[in-house]
Amino acid sequence: MKVIEKYNDSLHNPYWKFQLGPCSYEVKDTPRRVEVIKERLRADKRFQFVLAKKFPEQLIARLHPYHDYIQKTAAGLKEKDEEFYPDLFPGDGAHLRRRVDEPLWGGQWCTDAVTPIMKKTYAVARASAETALTGARLILSGQERTVYALCRPSGHHAGPRVFGGYCYFNNVATAAEFLAPHGSVAILDIDYHHGNGTQEFFEERKHVFTSSIHGDPDAEYPYFWGYEDERGRGQGLGSNLNLPLPKGSGIEMYLKAIDKFEDAVRAFAPNYLIIAAGFDTHKTDPIGEFRLETEDYGKIGARLAALEFPTLICQEGGYDTTVLGDCVHNLLTGWEE
Template sequence: MRVIWNPKHADHAAPGEWEGGAVIPCYEAPERLGLIRAALDAAGGFTFEEPARPSEEVLAGAHDPAYVTYLREASAEARRARDPAAKQLWPTVFPFGPNPRATGARALRGRYCFDTYTPILPGTFAAALGGANAAAQAADLVAAGTERAVYVLTRPPGHHAEPDRCGGYCYFNNAAVAAERLSKRGPVAVLDLDVHHGNGTQHIFYARADVLTVSVHGDPAALYPFFSGFADETGTGTGLGANLNLPLPHGTGVKEYRPALATALDAVRRFKPAFLVFAFGADAHEADPIGGFKLPTKFYTEMGAAVRELGLPTVVVQEGGYNPATLGPCVVEVLKGLHAD
């Protein structure tokens, strides 16, 4: 199986994340990609390549130009800073009031970010752009019929990134970049099986009828991102009916997950897309430290096989998964099921 990996991913390495008033170690670390690649190497059957020279053009249609400019300039600001503390740009105040305006640097940090987990560092822009370009290259290969399925191995993840805000460890929405690119060739379905709702992907396509977004995830009443992912969010305007959320309770295991997955796959079939973007997260695993679901490693083979049965040209984009011991094996299992002969 062909793998497009992001060689710039390690340029972004958050020193921690704010949680409950304290800085804790960041779950989303460069080691994640190394663990996945090592597992794929051990499994065999995967070839790795880098995306072409990074271009901001791949972000068109997924992200607002002003946000792209801000993230580029903020990373450059952090890179120029001499004080180590100034090399970490954290939001401290977020927009409020009926007509919020932001002009100063500290205000803009809150304007373009929605949580305290997602700092901008000197290498953030390069790392995020590398992932977006990897997703675009995978989409081009699938659209051209060169490959039936391509896996995008990248971090930081992307599905929480809004059109104009970073959050949830995410800066550019890799799944949305791939879907937007594929949509030039025909209708696209985005299937998100990360344990957290892909709020950014939903909102980027919420008013469009040509891209179906389907997500199976933890109930946002108790799990990040908290403010989106509810079952009654179905799209708006011409996109009404083109968004499906299947929230599940904390502690969900295989017995509860299977029917939700079947419902999600049935929705994709009824949409009759030309292409599929599969946003995959291993954080629904029973041992994930921040997920809360109870899926065992071997279930991921079944998950991949179920997606394969859709019979669609597929771009697989890596999202979450934060247990070092299970992340690589889960990726191997899902790709094994997806790409079985």
């Protein structure tokens, strides 16, 4: 299997943390995550690494209205380690006439203050989307049946209005838009967190089916999206399937959710499948509350491979770096066996 490797990575290393009473928080998205995945896959000769290619900026900019805001804010920072957060969040219904010009007003473009812009953020986020695009192009050409794109930062919380949740540009949505003129696309998000950005991108689209298996948003980020009754809108009604699971869910519950996805995706019969592959579903993940074992990812890979769609797998979350490499390796080898 081909592994698409980013042409940059360690440049983006947010470090923000806080402790407030019993409440503490620390950004978990470190470059180490990519290193452990690479180390594990490089040790297995069945994987061939391919360096991501550059793509026209427009392929990313046209989908993300905050593209210029991220680009300009990053370019305006002086220090490599400086983290920038906007301080004004106007919310829905505001008169958003002023755009881009004032970085501090950037809350019009993002959902939270845990997704900082640093000097290299634009470069790494763009490269992450290009990593997915490189994989999509290989699938489209017919040269490869399954490709794994080692994206970082993740993308699935970045939507068509706002970014957030450690995500800047939506990698799987960018790849789906690249493939969509050539056939129908289904996206399955298996990250612990609901893929709210991806859902919003396509909720009114008939030929892009989106689905997500995730921790119940009643008790989990992103809280405001990811419920079962979100089924798509307008002509896209019926093209979204949310499969929330309670905290503590293990592989048995998980495979039942995949059964439901399978029924829906077989009925949709896409030309291409994209997996938003997060591994924060592991039982030891510091921010996930499922109970998947390291070996379980092989079973998930085998189940999804049996669908036999040309598939692009894009890396999303997964924060226990002591098991992340094995989890990814198991998903991909389970896929191939």
